[in-house]
Amino acid sequence: xxxxxxxxxxxxxxxxxxxxxxxxxxxxxxxxxxxxxxxxxxxxxxxxxxxxxxxxxxxxxxxxxxxxxxxxxxxxxxxxxxxxxxxxxxxxxxxxxxxxxxxxxxxxxxxxxxxxxxxxxxxxxxxxxxxxxxxxxxxxxxxxxxxxxxxxxxxxxxxxxxxxxxxxxxxxxxxxxxxxxxxxxxxxxxxxxxxxxxxxxxxxxxxxxxxxxxxxxxxxxxxxxxxxxxxxxxxxxxxxxxxxxxxxxxxxxxxxxxxxxxxxxxxxxxxxxxxxxxxxxxxxxxxxxxxxxxxxxxxxxxxxxxxxxxxxxxxxxxxxxxxxxxxxxxxxxxxxxxxxxxxxxxxxxxxxxxxxxxxxxxxxxxxxxxxxxxxxxxxxxxxxxxxxxxxxxxxxxxxxxxxxxxxxxxxxxxxxxxxxxxxxxxxxxxxxxxxxxxxxxxxxxxxxxxxxxxxxxxxxxxxxxxxxxxxxxxxxxxxxxxxxxxxxxxxxxxxxxxxxxxxxxxxxxxxxxxxxxxxxxxxxxxxxxxxxxxxxxxxxxxx
Numbered sequence: 001x002x003x004x005x006x007x008x009x010x011x012x013x014x015x016x017x018x019x020x021x022x023x024x025x026x027x028x029x030x031x032x033x034x035x036x037x038x039x040x041x042x043x044x045x046x047x048x049x050x051x052x053x054x055x056x057x058x059x060x061x062x063x064x065x066x067x068x069x070x071x072x073x074x075x076x077x078x079x080x081x082x083x084x085x086x087x088x089x090x091x092x093x094x095x096x097x098x099x100x101x102x103x104x105x106x107x108x109x110x111x112x113x114x115x116x117x118x119x120x121x122x123x124x125x126x127x128x129x130x131x132x133x134x135x136x137x138x139x140x141x142x143x144x145x146x147x148x149x150x151x152x153x154x155x156x157x158x159x160x161x162x163x164x165x166x167x168x169x170x171x172x173x174x175x176x177x178x179x180x181x182x183x184x185x186x187x188x189x190x191x192x193x194x195x196x197x198x199x200x201x202x203x204x205x206x207x208x209x210x211x212x213x214x215x216x217x218x219x220x221x222x223x224x225x226x227x228x229x230x231x232x233x234x235x236x237x238x239x240x241x242x243x244x245x246x247x248x249x250x251x252x253x254x255x256x257x258x259x260x261x262x263x264x265x266x267x268x269x270x271x272x273x274x275x276x277x278x279x280x281x282x283x284x285x286x287x288x289x290x291x292x293x294x295x296x297x298x299x300x301x302x303x304x305x306x307x308x309x310x311x312x313x314x315x316x317x318x319x320x321x322x323x324x325x326x327x328x329x330x331x332x333x334x335x336x337x338x339x340x341x342x343x344x345x346x347x348x349x350x351x352x353x354x355x356x357x358x359x360x361x362x363x364x365x366x367x368x369x370x371x372x373x374x375x376x377x378x379x380x381x382x383x384x385x386x387x388x389x390x391x392x393x394x395x396x397x398x399x400x401x402x403x404x405x406x407x408x409x410x411x412x413x414x415x416x417x418x419x420x421x422x423x424x425x426x427x428x429x430x431x432x433x434x435x436x437x438x439x440x441x442x443x444x445x446x447x448x449x450x451x452x453x454x455x456x457x458x459x460x461x462x463x464x465x466x467x468x469x470x471x472x473x474x475x476x477x478x479x480x481x482x483x484x485x486x487x488x489x490x491x492x493x494x495x496x497x498x499x500x501x502x503x504x505x506x507x508x509x510x511x512x513x514x515x516x517x518x519x520x521x522x523x524x525x526x527x528x529x530x531x532x533x534x535x536x537x538x539x540x541x542x543x
Contacts, residue, residue, distance in 0.1 A: 050260040
């Protein structure tokens with residue numbers, strides 16, 4: 001899942017609008033958001049940027065996921081502390097002996113926020129929607145383990161009836177797989193497998209309409225613990241407790257306010273008592289919190305990689321030797337130790353360590369001399385006649401700080417000039433999707449604890465692969481790994497695929513993530529999570 005930490009240049013004006021929106025006033029001594037939130041059971045959380053959308057079948061970012069997690073729920077959920085699979089809409093399930101057929105029995109208390117019962121047919125409708133080619137869902141490949149799903153998604157003529165999902169009765173859903181998939185139950189907690197409310201979708205357009213009013217307040221019908229109450233552009237999203245949620249009595253909050261405050265302003269808002277939680281911590285403030293308020297500073301290991309995506313379609317980046325030169329010249333140890341300073345680990349391969357028990361053997365060298373040799377072999381000795389390329393990142397002080405450091409490395413070690421350019425989150429996503437970039441800052445958090453969630457990004461037809469890099473052998477390895485039942489042999493297929501990726505370098509891994517946040521002591525139930533997944537029904541505010 002895409003990760004974003006955004007710093008908006010007009011942060012002052014954005015913060016001022018939030019002040020007006022939430023009634024903060026410096027001229028009178030009033031309760032802060034934090035005080036009022038603790039009193040009323042309402043969480044104020046910074047999300048760093050304005051969500052691009054709230055459609056679970058179209059979004060790809062953590063920003064959007066952090067909001068949708070309050071509004072929708074899949075067949076399974078994840079335990080807030082252990083991340084173990086737990087019942088969601090499905091209160092129980094039976095797995096066939098060959099592990100290719102899953103029979104889900106629905107919780108009779110599962111309801112949509114308008115009181116309608118959540119049915120197996122709702123899920124069938126939703127699976128058909130995300131897999132329909134006309135919708136253009138970038139994450140549709142997440143459903144490929146289901147029998148016939150990939151064939152339907154890639155064809156304009158195959159009937160959906162050939163896909164392995166059925167409802168034998170009003171309380172049972174059966175999903176058949178192409179092959180045993182060890183992480184399948186975990187996948188079901190991901191937003192791509194979440195249901196949408198069919199009558200609401202169709203009331204506002206066709207099943208495959210990408211632009212629709214169904215996600216607006218007053219129209220959004222969800223089945224999660226909260227209901228969408230308000231969404232003001234660049235101002236905030238507010239949700240309130242859903243009285244029809246299947247475990248309504250166990251929800252610890254009465255509401256949540258998601259505020260798209262930029263990271264620099266987020267930290268100031270936290271100090272002023274306007275936020276219980278931030279999305280990140282500005283690099284230059286980390287040491288201050290370590291010294292003065294270590295109890296409010298949280299660093300959690302995360303299953304995520306920060307990397308640069310290279311457009312290999314044309315120009316010098318189409319040459320593997322140029323991509324290797326860029327990758328080999330970066331001193332990741334210095335970057336993580338002296339620039340980032342939050343415990344991030346240098347990334348010499350793409351898949352984070354111990355992802356589903358997998359440890360990549362492939363390694364990127366740090367070798368500026370070899371980097372210069374590769375660049376010379378590509379026809380650019382000492383960087384001579386190398387065209388000026390652009391490095392694009394979504395607006396964020398931390399992204400800029402790192403980009404400036406790498407820009408200087410490439411100038412010093414390779415003699416090449418790279419121009420830096422930033423865009424706000426929505427514009428950045430559109431540019432990424434269009435492929436109109438040279439080098440692009442990117443990040444990926446695992447959707448489940450398995451190397452496939454990272455290495456499948458390199459597949460030619462993966463909806464989140466915007467590098468224009470294609471390798472038939474790599475594709476075949478990932479496809480073979482999906483069907484391999486022997487766990488040792490499966491991991492070896494991933495090792496072979498990762499070696500190809502690290503040799504070809506359509507992506508340059510920089511570091512492995514550690515999430516950094518500021519958290520008020522009153523917030524309870526926000527546990528460390530490798531997947532950065534925090535079910536809101538488990539969170540409480542206590543003095």
